[in-house]
Structure formats: C-alpha cells, structure tokens
Amino acid sequence: MYQLVSLATAEIEIKKSRFLGQLYPVTTRAEARSLLLNIRTAHPNAVHVCWALICDGDSGLDDDGEPSGTAARPIYNVLVHKQLHNILAVVIRYWGGTKLGAGGLTRAYGQAISDAFKTAELQQVESYCERIFHLQFADESSLRRLCEQHQISIVSADYADTVELRLKLKQQQVQVFEQLASDLLRGSLQIRDPDIC
Structure with a gap:
C-alpha cells in the first residue's frame, strides 16, 4: 500500500479540451470536500x-456531468x-469544442491522472492492526520482553482475573508473533482481534 507525499499535477490536451490531473494527499472525506x-x-x-x-474507510466517485463511468471510474x-x-x-476539464465520445473521455481522464503520477512522490505505508492478548499474571513479563524484542507496541494493559494486553503489530508480522507468543506461554494464551466480536 502506498500514499502520496505531496500534490502532483499534469496537464494534457486532446482535441482542444484541456484536462488538468491533480493528486492530493487527504485523510478524511471532509478534507476532500473542502479541497473540491x-x-x-x-x-x-x-x-x-x-x-x-x-x-481510510471511505471512498467516492463523481463524474460531474460527464457520461456515467467515463470520468470518475x-x-x-x-x-x-x-x-x-x-x-x-x-x-x-476545460471544453475544447469537440466531443470525444465515451472511449475518448475514458482514455483522457485516465491519462490525466496517470500523467500526474509521473511527477508524484509516493511512500510505502505499513499496515497495522491490533490484537488483544489474555494471559496469566505470571506470564506478563515474558510477553512484554517478547514485544520489546520484536518492536511491538503495547497500546494498553487492563488487569482483572487475567491480564489483557492490547498490542499494535504490523500486519505482516501478526501470524508469526502470535505463534511465538503461544509457544512461549505454552498455549496458555487467548488472542482476540478487537475488530471481530
């Protein structure tokens, strides 16, 4: 997964119509609306x-009066x-006086954005997730050491009948870390994805 670092633009002209492609990094739909x-x-x-x-968690498309599916898609x-x-x-789009047809519009809109990517600076983004680990008090220090060794953040700790540690992990390390933790604590561990009830 990648994200845009800063604004990137391009301009193309097809049959006297000008197409200005622009890419903006945003984090919310409200921010996108304001930019629009x-x-x-x-x-x-x-x-x-x-x-x-x-x-994140939101997407949208708008052809803004162009034939459906020829611009935003x-x-x-x-x-x-x-x-x-x-x-x-x-x-x-600034109108140039000549109709481009559905195929021409589709190519023009796609090309304007593709050309903007030629000047775009992208950075790879690590995907993170959280897991909740339920364990015995006697095992907490061992699991905390394992977290340190693998550079895993402990988001929160709750104490009741057992210890509940909420951990933030890179998506790519979840499976391996869960197995290491389970092996270390001899299976006396319950792991739960907080997004799944």
Missing part, C-alpha cells in the same frame, strides 16, 4: 471537475492499480 470546493472556486470556467477518493481504476489510499484524484 477550493478547486471549483479556482476554476470557475471549467465544464467538469471529476474526482475519485480513496480514504477511470480515475478510480488508476488509484486502485497503483495501490493507493488516503488520496483525492481530480481532473478538471
């Missing part, structure tokens, strides 16, 4: 402002192909 409002204000003579958003497809998240991709 500013973009529309900055380009009052544009005939279309089409966009696709992929954000090709933009979105480029984002998915590039394995991006937390990104708003916008293409601003």
Whole structure:
C-alpha cells in the first residue's frame, strides 16, 4: 500500500479540451470536500471537475456531468492499480469544442491522472492492526520482553482475573508473533482481534 507525499499535477490536451490531473494527499472525506470546493472556486470556467477518493474507510466517485463511468471510474481504476489510499484524484476539464465520445473521455481522464503520477512522490505505508492478548499474571513479563524484542507496541494493559494486553503489530508480522507468543506461554494464551466480536 502506498500514499502520496505531496500534490502532483499534469496537464494534457486532446482535441482542444484541456484536462488538468491533480493528486492530493487527504485523510478524511471532509478534507476532500473542502479541497473540491477550493478547486471549483479556482476554476470557475471549467465544464467538469471529476474526482475519485480513496480514504481510510471511505471512498467516492463523481463524474460531474460527464457520461456515467467515463470520468470518475477511470480515475478510480488508476488509484486502485497503483495501490493507493488516503488520496483525492481530480481532473478538471476545460471544453475544447469537440466531443470525444465515451472511449475518448475514458482514455483522457485516465491519462490525466496517470500523467500526474509521473511527477508524484509516493511512500510505502505499513499496515497495522491490533490484537488483544489474555494471559496469566505470571506470564506478563515474558510477553512484554517478547514485544520489546520484536518492536511491538503495547497500546494498553487492563488487569482483572487475567491480564489483557492490547498490542499494535504490523500486519505482516501478526501470524508469526502470535505463534511465538503461544509457544512461549505454552498455549496458555487467548488472542482476540478487537475488530471481530
């Protein structure tokens, strides 16, 4: 998974229509809406402002009056192909006087965003998740040492009849770490994904 570091842009012209491709790093849909409002204000003579958003837990598409599926979908497809998240991709179109047809529009919108990626700086993002470990008091220090050895963060600790440690792990290390912890504590450990009830 990748994310955009900063704004990236490109401009193409097809049959006198100008397509301005813009990529913005965003973290929320509200932030994307605010950017879109500013973009529309900055380009009052544009005939279309089409966009696709992929954000944590949220996404959206808008053809902004272009024939359905000819603008936002090709933009979105480029984002998915590039394995991006937390990104708003916008293409601003200035009418050139010649109709491009559905195929021409699809290619133009996809190309405008693809060209913007040629100047984009991307960084790889590690995926994290949390797990809840239930264990006996006598085993807590052993599990804490194992966490230190594998650079795993302890988010919280709750004490009742047993110890409940909430750990934050890289997605790629979950399976191996769970097995190591289970082996270390001789199976006297319960592990739960907090997102699954």
